[in-house]
Amino acid sequence: MQKKQSEWKWQWTKVYDDSKWLFTEWIYPNKLKDFKGKTVLDCGCGCGQHLNFVAPYCKQVTGIDLNTPRIAKKNTRQHKNVKVVEGDIAKIRLKKKFDIVYSIGVLHHTDNPSKSFNNIKKMVKKKGKLIVWVYSYEGNFLNRTAVEFLKKHILLRLNKNFLWVISNITAALMYIPIYTIYLLPLRFLPFYQYFQNWRKLGFKRNNQNVFDKLNAPQTFFIKKSTVKKWFNPKEFAKVHISHYKGVSWRGSGVLK
Structure with missing residues (x-):
């Protein structure tokens, strides 16, 4: 179980x-x-x-x-x-x-x-x-490798309040590429389609999604x-x- x-x-x-x-x-x-x-x-x-x-x-x-x-x-x-x-x-x-x-x-x-x-x-x-x-x-190479590695070896060991702060900062920084280079018709970029949804959601919901990726015990x-x-x-x-x-x-x- x-x-x-x-x-x-x-x-x-x-x-x-x-x-x-x-x-x-x-x-x-x-x-x-x-x-x-x-x-x-x-x-x-x-x-x-x-x-x-x-x-x-x-x-x-x-x-x-x-x-x-x-x-x-x-x-x-x-x-x-x-x-x-x-x-x-x-x-x-x-x-x-x-x-x-x-x-x-x-x-x-x-x-x-x-x-x-x-x-x-x-x-x-x-x-x-x-x-x-x-x-x-398919389409999740960066999550499968970099994010999961960091989560396993570092992030899951952190205090949750501190991880929440990291999530907020990460989400805020992600707005820079998502509202600049990802506005260009460069469909070969990773997460290009995914970030279309990001632009439909508010910061609170986007941060929730980032935190979920960093906090989930296993994926x-x-x-x-x-x-x-x-x-x-x-x-x-x-x-x-x-x-x-x-x-x-x-x-x-x-x-x-």
């Missing part, structure tokens, strides 16, 4: 993501209206932000999180159709199955992303839908071939897999 990681509690106590439009892009081609009247499962609900996005649409939504279920409960208490349970998405067993199961930005932080995927797949009803969004191996970068295996045609119909902003994979399918 995956161990609890205090890094996530610190992070989700500090920040809250209200970028609903970004969530809708991560679940594409699925739409929030597709959740109407459905039973839904959020695998790795964090501070509950995604639960708040889908709750107004669905019949009932359950969130699972190993590290911050209390925070998620507090942040979603205004919705009567939201339930939050503590558990490891790689091993948890629930008594019922759901119309829609999603895991957004979580599988790549688990001990074994494929094992976690295979477990949440078991909680999808027949003819139900499974939706995931994960960091991609796996998923190859397209792995996502294709997850949504194999023997088990899934209406499969959609697309590269989002050159740094992540969106995957969804209907369980046969």
Whole structure:
């Protein structure tokens, strides 16, 4: 069983993501209206932000999180159709199955992303839908090498308040190239598509993203071939897999 990681509690106590439009892009081609009247499962609900996005649409939504279920409960208490349970998405067993199961930005932080995927797949009803969004191996060379090296050997050992300061400074400095050279039509530059989103978001949200990269205890970068295996045609119909902003994979399918 995956161990609890205090890094996530610190992070989700500090920040809250209200970028609903970004969530809708991560679940594409699925739409929030597709959740109407459905039973839904959020695998790795964090501070509950995604639960708040889908709750107004669905019949009932359950969130699972190993590290911050209390925070998620507090942040979603205004919705009567939201339930939050503590558990490891790689091993948890629930008594019922759901119309829609999603895991957004979580599988790549688990001990074994494929094992976690295979477990949440078991909680999808027949003819139900499974939706995931994960960091991609493709397009993330700098994150896979430089950032992960620094994180492993230095950053994760730092006091969280100090790491937060480093994150703020890093995010501020990143605005210089993003609003100069990255405004030019130089599509060969790393993260060129990704930084288009950066310019749509405010500093608070961009800093949150930087901190997430520096603070996550572990991160796996998923190859397209792995996502294709997850949504194999023997088990899934209406499969959609697309590269989002050159740094992540969106995957969804209907369980046969």
